[in-house]
Amino acid sequence: MTFMKRSILCLFFISFFSFAQISLPDIYGDHMVLQQKTSIKIWGWGTPLEKVKLQTSWDQKIYETETNNLANWQIEIQTPPAGGPFQIKLKGYNEILLDDILIGEVWLASGQSNMEWSANSGIDEAAKHIEEARNEEVRFFEVIKRSSENEQDNLTGKWQVCTPETMQNFSAIAYFFGDKLQKELKIPFGLIQSAWGGTPAEAWMSEKAFELDAELSNIAKLLPDQP
Numbered sequence: 001m002t003f004m005k006r007s008i009l010c011l012f013f014i015s016f017f018s019f020a021q022i023s024l025p026d027i028y029g030d031h032m033v034l035q036q037k038t039s040i041k042i043w044g045w046g047t048p049l050e051k052v053k054l055q056t057s058w059d060q061k062i063y064e065t066e067t068n069n070l071a072n073w074q075i076e077i078q079t080p081p082a083g084g085p086f087q088i089k090l091k092g093y094n095e096i097l098l099d100d101i102l103i104g105e106v107w108l109a110s111g112q113s114n115m116e117w118s119a120n121s122g123i124d125e126a127a128k129h130i131e132e133a134r135n136e137e138v139r140f141f142e143v144i145k146r147s148s149e150n151e152q153d154n155l156t157g158k159w160q161v162c163t164p165e166t167m168q169n170f171s172a173i174a175y176f177f178g179d180k181l182q183k184e185l186k187i188p189f190g191l192i193q194s195a196w197g198g199t200p201a202e203a204w205m206s207e208k209a210f211e212l213d214a215e216l217s218n219i220a221k222l223l224p225d226q227p
Contacts, residue, residue, distance in 0.1 A: 022046040022073070022092035031159040033102045033139045033190025036082045042090075043074035050092045057087040058103070067092075079103050082187035102139065104188030105181070109174035113197030119175070120168045133167035137187075138178050140170045143194040151206070159190075171195060 024044040034040050046052060046067040054063045058080045067073040084102035089095070109115055119126045119133075144156040160166040167175055171193045178189040196203075202210075202220070210216045 021094035022050065022052055022067075022090060022096065024090075024096065025154045026157050027141065027155065027192075028098060029159050030099045031101075031139055031161055032098070032141070033104050033106050033159075033188050034079050035106045036079055036103045036187070038079055039076050040079055041074055041076050042088070043072070045071050046073055046092050047071060053091045055089045057089075058083070084188060102137065102188035102190070104137075104190065105185075106190040106192065107174070107178065108192045108194065109171050109177070110194045112195065112199060115171055115173055115193070116195035116197050117172055118169050119172050121172075123172050126168075130164045130168045133162055133164050133175065133179070135162045135179055135182065137182050137189065138162035138175075139188070139190045140166055140175075141190065141192045142170060143192065145196055147203075149207070 022044055023046070024042075028042060028044070042054060048067055048069045048071050050067045050071075050073070052065050052067060052073045052075070054065075054075050054077065055061065056063075056077055059078075061077075063075045063077060065073050065075050080103055082102075082104040084104075085099075086101045086103065088098040088101060090098070117123070119130050123129065138161075140160045140162060141157050146152075146156065162175070162179070171191070174191045174193055178191045182189040202223075210220045
């Protein structure tokens with residue numbers, strides 16, 4: 001075997017084993033909130049035909065699956081009534097521990113600038129509300145802005161516990177909504193912010209959605225092209 005062939009083979013094995021591990025989208029992480037009393041799909045990537053095992057700490061139940069030939073895997077788990085904190089352990093060629101998980105209510109806060117507006121952007125008595133924003137039973141996930149012409153299988157962001165530092169840049173409407181209901185219902189609340197000021201409704205829809213609806217398609221043809 002020539003030196004060049006050996007080098008290529010070596011690089012192949014380095015590349016293969018560098019990807020020989022399971023991974024998750026950002027939406028699954030420490031401090032996350034999962035919807036109570038329902039079925040939840042946990043999914044991610046790995047190596048083709050890799051065995052994947054998942055264990056939930058609330059019932060110690062073990063779920064098992066195998067990645068397909070495209071290196072995708074998915075496991076459907078059952079969640080208990082509201083509570084926590086819990087853990088989820090995942091094991092493939094590597095191990096992942098998701099810690100400080102709460103079970104409760106999960107809400108999506110989406111829209112334009114009125115939903116995006118934060119306490120730091122200027123609300124009445126902002127300093128007072130920011131200082132009072134200490135609630136470990138409320139968690140935030142802010143979807144980082146990114147546009148694409150195609151559907152995405154991941155997004156950038158991370159779950160954070162509600163503190164003055166995290167609340168002040170999060171959606172003020174979402175925070176007050178979640179904080180009020182959490183205190184009334186006394187269960188954890190997960191708030192996912194996906195808002196982008198100034199975006200028209202068309203920007204949130206796929207091209208296929210317009211093609212499948214004759215009325216939308218006709219209206220879209222009348223719109224001028226713009227960035």
